[in-house]
Amino acid sequence: MASRRLPPLPQYQKDGVTRRLCASAHLDEDFARHVHREFTADRMTAVGLPLGVNLLALVRHATAAVRRFDTRDRRLARLSAGALGAVVVALYGLAGGSSTVVGAGCAGLLAALGTAWWLVHAEESAARDAAFAVFRSGTKPEELATPVAGEVEDRLRELRRANVVPYTAAAERTNPFVGSGTKIKESVWQPIDISRPAADPAGGKLTITPFDAVDLHTYIAREMENIAGLEGLRAQNRLYVLGTHVRLIGGDLLPDPLGRPRARISPKLVQSGLVQPGAGARTYLSLERIGEGGRIIVSMHLRARLQHPSLSWEVAAYAIPPVGGRHYRVDTLPIDGFERWWSLVRYASGRFWPALRGAxxxxxxxxxxxxxxxxxxxxxxxxxxxxxxxxxxxxxxxxREWVSSWDGVGHSERTDSQDFLHRLQQGVLIATEKFLKDHHVDTGSFDQAQQVINAQTYNFSGDVTGPSNFGNNGQIAYGPGQQPAGAPAGP
Incomplete structure (x- = not known):
């Protein structure tokens, strides 16, 4: 296609969500401690997929923030003990009628309060500096914080290329694709007859080239980005395993029966989940498309049900909305000048006493x-x-699902998501047809099934978390008071 020379418009940062969450870790103590505990503490459960977030950078910043918060609290705890001692001294002097002792006690109390004020002020100032640095700097977020323990970073790097996802048994009835967001569609497409060979142009019939589900998934994963016209589309075969069945997979997934499962296993095990699924273990092709700046994430999970003489696709589509409002505080803070000074003074004056008292x-x-x-x-x-x-x-x-909120979805996100899902659906159909033709399978049955499948639509209009948001045209309908499965409740 011809290209035009046009002036550039402002663009979202590709790592904008990561930078926002790293900044939020410095400004939101509860969030920082949650991230630090989730990814560094001893545990036996798996963690969800990164889904557009650089977890290595986020955990580094959260750990740095937690260390800073802990240092502040330790100092405040010592000051609170000193302040209590100063009050006792003042009361003792008052009881004994000694103005010198009373004065010393009051001076000690004022010194403790003043120091507490300064500690809160200094910590908040350092937090804002760190938040501004990661949010506005051009430097990679992970380079702006100190690395954490080597084994933690190794796990986070492995998670980027995860090919297995253990999901909690509680999700088995509703959403095995834990962490993928709100369910938009779930269906099994009409079966396609793959037993009839295609006609030979020279006359007669061609011989069908044998294939299995692994061949089909591999072809779809390789061709989808170009067919669907979605640059940056991620395609990954993943084995989804019921959490209570993890130990049955073996040491490749759970090296230590008393430890946590791994995020990557042998590709042969992943392929086994396609050809011969196990109890509570099935392989899906996950197609993930991250919208502008990572604001919204759309994913489609596909599974080829290949049982001679027919082929059908199991399809589930999910969406994760933009990051919730609590993580936008960095946008509202003054950067410099009198406004920044006065904002810090007001913050410290309002927070130092509760911080000192409760440290x-x-x-x-x-x-x-x-x-x-x-x-x-x-x-x-x-x-x-x-x-x-x-x-x-x-x-x-x-x-990523935990920090999201449907309140932030705008018109652009809704229309982009609909476009992504339509392109993914159409891409799967086109790729399937090309694959069958390449293997000399007659596609007459496919053409009939395609008409039915294409009638199914995706609707992001309205409040997705409300009741009855989806119509009946091949879509999931919810009754009054019901929520879409997997809808995040927010932090």
């Missing part, structure tokens, strides 16, 4: 929670080792 209690609660989780893991590991208890290693969700 010791927060530390105790965090320690108690860590001990509780450790005891729970120890109990499970003991039950697994001695009583052969069955543990659910499956992931519950993904971080």
């Amino acid at each position: 010791a209690g927060r530390g105790r609660r965090r320690t108690a929670e860590q001990n509780r989780r450790r005891r729970e893991l120890e109990k499970w590991r003991k039950d697994i080792g001695k009583r052969h208890a069955v543990y659910d290693h499956g992931a519950v969700s993904s971080l």
Whole structure:
């Protein structure tokens, strides 16, 4: 096609979501601690797919933020003890009628309060500087924070190329594609007769070239980006395993029965889930398209049901909306000048007393929670080792789904998502037809099935989390009060 020389318009950053979440980790303590605990703490369950987020960068920034928060709280805890001691001294002097002792106690209390104010001010100032640096800088986000433990980073890098996803048993009835977002469509396309050979142009019939589901999936994965016209489309065969069946797959998936499952396994096992699916283990071709700036993610999970003499496709489409409003604080903060100074003064003045008063209690609660989780893991590991208890290693969700909110979906995201899904559906049909023709299969039955399949549409209009958002034209319909399966509740 001919290209025109036109002036450029502003574009979303391709890693915009990652930068926003890294900045949010510095400004939102609860979020930073959640990320740090989710990806660095000892656990036996799998974590969800990254889905457009650079988890390595995010975990580095969250860990740096948590260290800064912990340092602040330790200092505030010591100051709170000093402030309490100063109050005792002042009361003692008051009871004894010694103005010198009362003055010393009051001076100590004021010093403790002033120091607490400055600690809160300094921590918030450092947090904003770090947030602005990662959000506005051209430097790669992962280069702006200190690396974490090597084994943690190795797991996060492996997760980028995950070819297996253990999912929690609770999701089996509704959404085995945990972390993929809200279900938009789920269906099994009309079967196609693949037993009839195509006509030979020279006369007679051609001989069908044998193929299996692995061949078909491989062809679709290789050709889809060009056929669908979706640059950057990710195609990956993944084995989805029921969390309680992880141990049955073997050491390739669960090297340590008392540890966490791996994110990558032998490709042969993935192929087995296509040709001969196991109990609670099936392989799907996951097609993922990330919208502009990562604001919305659309995925389609396909499985070829190849049982002679017919072929049908199992299809499930999901969408993850933009990041929720709590992660937009970095957009509202003043960058420099008097406004920044005054904003920090107001912040410290309003937060230093609650921070000082509750520092010791927060530390105790965090320690108690860590001990509780450790005891729970120890109990499970003991039950697994001695009583052969069955543990659910499956992931519950993904971080990208957890931080999303349908309130942020605009017209552009809705129309882009519809376009993505239509292109994916049409691409699968075109690729399937080309594959069958290449293998000398008569496509007459396919042409009939295609008319029915193309009548199915995707609708993103309205509030997706509300009732009855989808029509009956080949779409999922929800009754009053029901939610789309897997709709995120938000942080």
